[in-house]
Amino acid sequence: MSSGTYDVIVIGGGASGMMAAGRAAERGRRVLLIEKNKELGKKLSITGGGRCNILNAESDTRALLENYGEAAKFLHSPFAQHGMQDSWDFFLKRDLPIVVEARKRAFPEVQSAPAVTKVMRNYCTSNNVELKVKTKAQELITETGGGELRVVGVRTNQGDYYGQKIILATGGSSHAETGSTGEGLTWLSQYGHTVHEPNPNLVPLTVxxxxxxxxxxxxxxxxxxxxxxxDNTKATRFSRTGKILFTHFGVSGPLILNAAHQVKQLLAAGPVYASIDMYPDTEVGTLRNRVLEVFNKNKNKSLKNILKDITPAGLAEAVAAQLTPELAESKVHSVSREDRQALVDRLKAMPLTITGTMGMDWAVISDGGVDLTEVDTRTMASKKVTNLYFTGDVLNINRPSGGYSLQLCWTTGWVAGSAV
Ligand SMILES: Cc1cc2nc3c(=O)[nH]c(=O)nc-3n(C[C@H](O)[C@H](O)[C@H](O)COP(=O)(O)OP(=O)(O)OC[C@H]3O[C@@H](n4cnc5c(N)ncnc54)[C@H](O)[C@@H]3O)c2cc1C
Structure with missing residues (x-):
């Protein structure tokens, strides 16, 4: 079954695909958006714990781009076409004002990720994008001739669709239940593209x-x-300061998620040895004096009963579990100077063994994707396959949490939608 020819076919109705489709249609293109789920933006609707960290409000583009590491040098052109302020204005114009929280993380004022999906969906439908949901792309239809490989259409479980330009917006491989299963990337290797293997990133760690x-x-x-x-070698050692969330499998929270990329590299050689400093702002001598003061005031209590006065709230029991039962039960006046010092050492360096990551199902993003050297980032066009474009998580761009991923979707989606 063939269903006519479109100017543009976008495969994948996530954040970047909706931006690309809406933008191309706004420019008068006849656009088909193919999505295998029964609804658009399934992942977008769960972002930011349901609140959607929609962008990072860093207004200095150079500073913003530093967060994309190696990829930054490829991103000047797309961000010059559609940067943070453009995304901000885009949503404001569509009655979705944005508020900024700590670390410039920006959220819709309504604190609702589904509200963002609704805006993006409306952007598509109000510009007459034709939607085909429950339609799974199975492969690209290509032609060769004149020394080039061209994409001309998409084979789906509902038939073949032909288009002048095809935008691949199928996402990465994290949280497969949202539809991001990475198959879009598997098609590309056969066309000569270098595809870095997807790997969980921004992912909790197991201990x-x-x-x-x-x-x-x-x-x-x-x-x-x-x-x-x-071996705790200097070359491998690195530290992060911030919020840690303890979970039933290990550790999570922004600090951990943002360290995961580097931790994974260490994990390749075996377990990673971590230590938590519970008082990063306090010198060990000052902490020692503070502990001594608490000891002096509570000489006749058992050690385990005064731990809550010398540990951060919630950690007393965990520290108690590190002591021998005899020491935990000892009266404070009988605790030796060595044991007291060992306790101070624990507060400054509580040991932790990191055994792995929680994998793709828990990862906010996956590393990997199309190598940026093979993409013309002025247009997001493939340099290997004529008429093929890429957006969002399909691209190999490492970044931290904080709104940087969705900003990439808005930017690359806009640029591709403007180029096709
Ligand atoms: C739990 C969680 C929270 C997050 N929170 C934030 C946040 O607050 N801020 C932030 O910046 N980033 C966040 N992210 C990351 C962000 O959601 C992603 O970077 C972004 O959604 C990627 O968008 P995309 O359009 O590239 O791909 P996706 O959103 O993955 O969309 C791809 C779409 O393509 C469809 N598809 C795939 N294969 C096919 C096929 N063969 N045929 C048809 N359709 C197909 C999928 O069903 C899917 O709908 C979060 C991610 C997760 C998992």
Missing amino acids: EEDWVKTLSGTTLSFMKITFADR
Whole structure:
């Protein structure tokens, strides 16, 4: 079955696909948007814990781009065409004002991710994008001639569709239940594209120690965590300070998610040894004096009963579990100077063994995707296959959490939609 020829076919109705389709249609193109789910924007609707960290409000584009690491040098042109302020204005114009929180993370004022999906869906439908949901693209239809490989259409479970330009917006491989299963990327290798293997990123970490699991649900807002290999070599050691969330399998929260990329590299050589400094702002000598003061005031209490006065809220039991039962029950006046020092050392460096990541189902994004050297980022066009374009998570761009992923979707979607 063939269903006519479109100017543009967008495969994937996520954040970047909707932006690309809406933009192309707004420019008068006849656009078909193909989505295998029964609704658009399934992943977008769960972003930011249901609130959607819609962008990062860093107004200095150079500073914003630094967050994209190696990819930054490829992104100047697309961000010059559609940067943070353009996305901000885009949503404001569509009655979705944005508010800014800590670390310039920006959210819709209504604090609703589905509201963002609704705006994007309307952007498509109000510009007459033809939607085909429950339609799964199975492969690209290509032609060769004149020394080039051209894409001319898409084979789907509902038939073949032909278009002048095809935008691949099928996403990465994280949270497969939202539809991002990575098959779009598997098609590309056969066309000579270098596709970096998807790998979970911005992902929680699993740990060996049971005390962590007993703290499940506890968030500690100001901790420093240091990661290193088994030998604690300087070359591998790195630290992060911020919020740690303890879970039933290990650790999570923004600090952990943003460290996951580097931790994964260390994990390739075996377990990673981490330590948590519960008082990163306090010198060890000052902490020692503080502990001594608490000891002096509570000489006749048992050590385990005063731990809550020297540990951050919620951690007393975890620290108690690290002591021998005899020491935990000892009266404070009988605790030796060495044991007291060992306790201070624990507060400054609570050991933790990182055994792995929680994998793709828990990853906010997947690393990997099309190598940017093979994309003309002024248009998002493939340099290998004529008339093929890429947007969003299909591209190999590593970035932290904080609104940087969706900003990429708005930017690359807009640029591709403007070029086709
Ligand atoms: C839990 C979670 C929270 C997040 N929170 C944030 C946040 O607050 N801020 C932020 O910036 N980023 C966040 N992200 C990352 C962000 O959601 C993604 O970067 C973004 O959604 C990627 O959009 P995309 O359009 O590239 O791909 P996706 O959103 O993955 O969309 C791809 C679409 O293509 C469809 N598709 C795939 N294959 C086919 C096929 N063969 N045929 C037809 N359709 C197909 C899929 O069903 C899907 O709808 C979060 C991610 C997760 C998982």
